[in-house]
Each structure stands twice: as structure tokens, then as C-alpha cells.
Amino acid sequence: RGKRAFIAGIADDNGYGWAIAKSLAAAGAEILVGTWVPALNIFETSLRRGKFDESRVLPDGSLMEITKVYPLDAVYDTPEDVPEDVKSNKRYAGSSKWTVKEVAESVKEDFGSIDILVHSLANGPEVSKPLLETSRYGYLAAVSASSYSYVSLLKHFVPIMNPGGASISLTYIAAERIIPGYGGGMSSAKAALESDTKVLAFEAGRKHRVRVNTISAGPLRSRAAKAIGFIDMMIDYSSENAPLQKELSAEEVGNAAAFLASPLASAITGTVLYVDNGLNAMGVGV
Numbered sequence: 001r002g003k004r005a006f007i008a009g010i011a012d013d014n015g016y017g018w019a020i021a022k023s024l025a026a027a028g029a030e031i032l033v034g035t036w037v038p039a040l041n042i043f044e045t046s047l048r049r050g051k052f053d054e055s056r057v058l059p060d061g062s063l064m065e066i067t068k069v070y071p072l073d074a075v076y077d078t079p080e081d082v083p084e085d086v087k088s089n090k091r092y093a094g095s096s097k098w099t100v101k102e103v104a105e106s107v108k109e110d111f112g113s114i115d116i117l118v119h120s121l122a123n124g125p126e127v128s129k130p131l132l133e134t135s136r137y138g139y140l141a142a143v144s145a146s147s148y149s150y151v152s153l154l155k156h157f158v159p160i161m162n163p164g165g166a167s168i169s170l171t172y173i174a175a176e177r178i179i180p181g182y183g184g185g186m187s188s189a190k191a192a193l194e195s196d197t198k199v200l201a202f203e204a205g206r207k208h209r210v211r212v213n214t215i216s217a218g219p220l221r222s223r224a225a226k227a228i229g230f231i232d233m234m235i236d237y238s239s240e241n242a243p244l245q246k247e248l249s250a251e252e253v254g255n256a257a258a259f260l261a262s263p264l265a266s267a268i269t270g271t272v273l274y275v276d277n278g279l280n281a282m283g284v285g286v
């Protein structure tokens, strides 16, 4: 039987989640997607109208199939956690069962189990503010959407993950080095995500024989990255200073994720894998 993957954090064909889905599909996996509730409508409409067909093409010429798209808001674990104003918000009221626990239950009902869990989402409402100017609300919101969302996803999905399964998230070098401009507590959130990768690797490994790794990706012009505001500068900086002087493609990150999710990586867990043209290894730019 082919493997089944659930990828949280796809709302268009520009981000890392989409590229990871493609690499996994090319390797024969069945693709399930979790899409942020407010972005669900436009994503599903675009998918249905063929707007992504060009970017659905796999190396063998076939089109990537997405078996099912689930609405998801990863900052809420159960229906009891959802505040009234969100519940009654027009964009949310049109969908149901989108808290993390309910999505895991729906996937279990629909498919029984999965083999691969991918977390490709982040959000920091104050990302453009320096840390020194970040509010408590902004900081905690960044950690909630970008770090705890992963703990929660794994917690709710790991009981339906087959032994030998693998889980992957996306992180950024700002967790460990100073990247001015990556503010609002997003650097803190990525540091938490990287530390949690180790602890979760231990817990999920011992209890469920599931591997947990994170990819520290170089800069990509995704929707989320454009919102931060300095992505073109980071891409230029990398092209100038990294050991490999080329632009990073989302597909290169997708392929690394497919490797980490495959039996080729059966002894790899608890790691941060850099897929960044080697930029992390530089001490000074030259």
C-alpha cells in the first residue's frame, strides 16, 4: 500500500507545503491537505477551476491529486477553545470541524490512518515589529500559531500514525542566529519549534515509533514570506553569500522532506536539516 500524508498549511501553489505535497505525490503518497479556514474557499475554488493545474504537473507528466482538503485552524485544539466572535465570523461559520482535534477525528473516520504528517504553517501578527517592541499578545500569538500548533497536531495525529511514520515541520535560521526583520516573537517561535523537535522525537519515537524532524529552509517568495517584507533582500543576500550561489527552489525543500519521510531516513529523528544552499554554515558574508 502507498503511504498517506496529511499536510497542514497549504493555501496556494507558492509555498513550501505545496512543494512538499508534490514531492510526496511524486514518490507515490496519497495527499490530504489542511487549509486555514479563511483561505479555504479561494483555495478550493482555484483548485477546482484548474488555476493550479500547471503547478500540479509531476515529473512523470501526471497531475498531483489531492484526495481531500480539510478546513483547519491550528490555533484552536477543540470547539470549546473557539471564541464567540470567531465562531460567528462569516468565513468560519461556513465550515465545520476545523479545530485540530476534530480534523484528526475526521481523517481517522475517512481514512483510518496516516503515515506522514507535515506542518508547514506559521503566523505572527507582529512579525514586522522588532522583538523589543513586541507585545505579550503578539509574542504569544506567534508561538501559538507557529510552535504549539505543531505540538497539538502531532498530539492529535500520532495515535492514527502507522509505526515507522514520520513527521516534518519547517523552521528558519532566525531560531539560532540574529536575523533583523524576523520579529514579533517569530524567532522565539522557531527556537521553540526546534527544541520541541528533539523532545517530540523522543516521545513519539518511544511511544509510537514515529520520527520527528524539522527542515531549516532558506528564503522562498511565498505568500507568508512576502507579508514579512524583506524576502527579496534575503534571497539576494543568500545568492551572494551562500556556498551555492543559486536561488533556492521550493522543490528542493520538497525533495528533502520526501527523503526525511521515506525509509531512506529510517534512523534520522530529532534533527534540524538545513536546506538552504549552505548559508547557515557561513560565518561572514563574502
Ligand code: NAD
Residues within 6 Å of the ligand: 008, 009, 010, 011, 012, 014, 015, 016, 017, 035, 036, 037, 039, 072, 073, 074, 075, 119, 120, 121, 122, 123, 145, 170, 171, 172, 173, 216, 217, 218, 219, 220, 221, 222, 223, 224, 225
Ligand atoms: P505559505 O504562506 O505558503 O504557508 C503558510 C501557511 O500557513 C498558509 O497557507 C496559511 O494559510 C497557513 N496558516 C497560517 N495560520 C494558520 C492557522 N492558524 N491554522 C492553519 N493554517 C495557518 O508560506 P511558507 O513560507 O511556505 O511557510 C511554510 C512554512 O515554512 C512556515 O513554517 C514558515 O515559517 C517556513 N519557512 C518559510 C521560509 C520562507 O522564506 N518562505 C523560510 C524558512 C521557513
